[in-house]
Amino acid sequence: MSDVARLRITDLARFFEANAVRALDGVSFTAKAGEIIALTGPSGCGKTTLLSLIGLLDRPTAGRIEVDGVDLATVRDGAAFRARQVGFVFQYHHMVPTMTLRENVAAAMLPLGVPRRARLARAEALLHEVDLAHRATALPATVSGGERQRAAVARALANAPPVLIADEPTGNLDSVHGARVVALLTAAARTRNALVLIATHNSEVAAAADRRIALRDGRVVGVS
Amino acid sequence: MIALRNLRRAPARTVLTLAGIAVGIALFVTVRAITTDIQRQIADAAGAYGLELVVYERRATSPFSSRIAPAQMDSLQAAFGEALTPLVMGTRNEPWNAYVLVLGVPRPFLPTLPLSAGATFTAPDDELMLGEVLAGRLARRIGDTLTFDGRPRRVVGIFRTGSRMLDGAVLLDLPAAQAAITREGADPQFSVAILRLGDSARVRAATARITEEFPRFRVVPGTEFAGAMRLLRVVDAFVRTLAVIAIGATILVVVNTLLMAVGERTRELGILMAIGWRPWHVLRMLFAESLVLCMSGAVLGNLAALTLLRAVNASDAIGVGWIPVRYPWSLALTSGGIAVLVAALALAWPAVMVWRVQPLTALRHE
Numbered sequence: 001m002s003d004v005a006r007l008r009i010t011d012l013a014r015f016f017e018a019n020a021v022r023a024l025d026g027v028s029f030t031a032k033a034g035e036i037i038a039l040t041g042p043s044g045c046g047k048t049t050l051l052s053l054i055g056l057l058d059r060p061t062a063g064r065i066e067v068d069g070v071d072l073a074t075v076r077d078g079a080a081f082r083a084r085q086v087g088f089v090f091q092y093h094h095m096v097p098t099m100t101l102r103e104n105v106a107a108a109m110l111p112l113g114v115p116r117r118a119r120l121a122r123a124e125a126l127l128h129e130v131d132l133a134h135r136a137t138a139l140p141a142t143v144s145g146g147e148r149q150r151a152a153v154a155r156a157l158a159n160a161p162p163v164l165i166a167d168e169p170t171g172n173l174d175s176v177h178g179a180r181v182v183a184l185l186t187a188a189a190r191t192r193n194a195l196v197l198i199a200t201h202n203s204e205v206a207a208a209a210d211r212r213i214a215l216r217d218g219r220v221v222g223v224s
Numbered sequence: 225m226i227a228l229r230n231l232r233r234a235p236a237r238t239v240l241t242l243a244g245i246a247v248g249i250a251l252f253v254t255v256r257a258i259t260t261d262i263q264r265q266i267a268d269a270a271g272a273y274g275l276e277l278v279v280y281e282r283r284a285t286s287p288f289s290s291r292i293a294p295a296q297m298d299s300l301q302a303a304f305g306e307a308l309t310p311l312v313m314g315t316r317n318e319p320w321n322a323y324v325l326v327l328g329v330p331r332p333f334l335p336t337l338p339l340s341a342g343a344t345f346t347a348p349d350d351e352l353m354l355g356e357v358l359a360g361r362l363a364r365r366i367g368d369t370l371t372f373d374g375r376p377r378r379v380v381g382i383f384r385t386g387s388r389m390l391d392g393a394v395l396l397d398l399p400a401a402q403a404a405i406t407r408e409g410a411d412p413q414f415s416v417a418i419l420r421l422g423d424s425a426r427v428r429a430a431t432a433r434i435t436e437e438f439p440r441f442r443v444v445p446g447t448e449f450a451g452a453m454r455l456l457r458v459v460d461a462f463v464r465t466l467a468v469i470a471i472g473a474t475i476l477v478v479v480n481t482l483l484m485a486v487g488e489r490t491r492e493l494g495i496l497m498a499i500g501w502r503p504w505h506v507l508r509m510l511f512a513e514s515l516v517l518c519m520s521g522a523v524l525g526n527l528a529a530l531t532l533l534r535a536v537n538a539s540d541a542i543g544v545g546w547i548p549v550r551y552p553w554s555l556a557l558t559s560g561g562i563a564v565l566v567a568a569l570a571l572a573w574p575a576v577m578v579w580r581v582q583p584l585t586a587l588r589h590e
Contacts, residue, residue: 097492
């Protein structure tokens with residue numbers, strides 16, 4: 001694990017409905033490359049909002065987010081940032097149903113201009129890493145939930161992003177498949193030196209993290 | 225493959241869209257094929273005989289409605305001598321064909337006709353000649369009899385000009401043709417006069433002279449005769465309008481399909497944008513679907529047009545030789561180009577929707 005801060009969040013706030021709803025308010029923390037951080041807390045505490053801001057799917061009302069020293073407020077091209085710097089794993093896998101698993105993984109490399117053949121070859125290799133090489137040409141609807149989520153991890157790793165964001169990645173999985181997904185995310189942090197941020201309700205997933213940041217009503221209420 | 229899978233998601237909608245595109249393309253190809261071919265047939269017929277100039281009544285909408293009185297034709301003949309040939313052109317409704325093209329030519333003109341069988345007239349009142357297309361359609365050979373204008377006539381010659389229009393005609397001696405197409409009680413008249421002059425200087429001089437001395441007539445080069453016909457110009461304008469409407473309707477059909485696709489797949493678009501796709505990446509995917517739809521529709525439309533052309537051509541109501549038998553490959557290419565254009569234009573409105581998609585909102589879309 002590197003000592004350099006990969007992610008620095010300072011006084012982050014996100015308000016909705018004319019500031020009536022304070023999804024995040026005064027959140028600050030730093031995280032290092034190769035670290036696994038679990039964001040815990042009840043539903044509506046701001047975990048998903050925080051991940052959306054870090055992934056540049058949304059913009060903060062106030063505060064500052066830096067990834068590898070770059071202030072995200074200065075990033076104009078959100079799409080390019082997401083393609084290069086962030087890998088997403090969503091709770092409901094969010095695969096495109098008309099693309100095969102291989103095509104779904106390869107789709108992540110399209111914005112970087114990777115040639116089609118190279119995209120598909122790398123997608124095959126990534127699916128092999130998550131033990132899905134035999135399902136590469138299957139459509140998402142024809143594989144199990146656990147396999148879909150492993151494919152989603154492969155897609156998140158496609159561009160070797162420095163930050164992996166996983167929003168309730170085991171929320172719809174049984175404990176066996178959930179453990180496999182967590183193991184893959186852990187491996188990504190350890191072998192690829194990626195910062196892994198996991199929003200979870202699952203205490204076993206949280207226990208597997210290096211640090212746990214507890215949120216309540218949009219504020220950090222504990223770090224362990 | 226991804227485009228095909230996306231199109232298979234809503235098979236009924238895809239089939240209806242394909243049908244809409246096919247109808248639009250079929251309409252375009254059919255009407256365009258008919259009008260361009262008729263114009264080409266007329267131009268070919270004029271060009272085949274080296275007709276440098278065609279003289280016809282200024283107010284006439286077509287050579288069939290042009291009327292030149294014998295006295296006027298005499299004046300023209302006096303001015304241009306043997307270079308001028310009077311012609312009679314018209315149509316008749318016969319029991320064996322509702323739209324028979326009738327040609328009447330003077331005897332000196334007959335040797336210029338290439339015969340594929342038989343000879344020219346020896347007893348013009350009881351004889352006729354048939355174009356090769358018409359003879360084949362009616363299964364008539366030399367020596368057979370065909371009732372025309374109420375009397376049986378012997379087929380003495382079968383000619384082939386290379387123009388399907390002319391080769392679908394009945395050819396008579398000039399007075400017999402005048403009698404056949406002149407209304408009862410009316411004076412026999414001519415339709416047009418053609419001029420074969422030999423060199424461009426004489427053609428220019430003749431054009432100037434007719435324009436100056438015979439203001440009741442219009443003179444046009446033989447190769448431009450089809451374009452100069454007012455009726456064909458009107459038909460051409462109508463066809464172009466129809467084509468634009470057909471293409472416009474086709475675009476609307478495809479736009480509707482793509483808008484529904486964008487609406488239904490908002491969450492998928494959100495996923496793709498969340499992993500870094502830009503709107504134009506999404507549009508590229510939609511364009512592939514649009515292109516598959518439009519090109520498939522174009523293929524079906526061309527097949528439908530081909531079938532329609534064959535059916536129309538087989539119909540006696542239209543007239544033998546008027547409608548193209550051969551499929552116009554150039555129009556197939558044109559319709560392919562139109563399909564690509566439709567595929568691209570139909571993307572304009574969906575593109576606006578895609579540009580408005582916010583990944584975070586789209587991911588929450590149900």
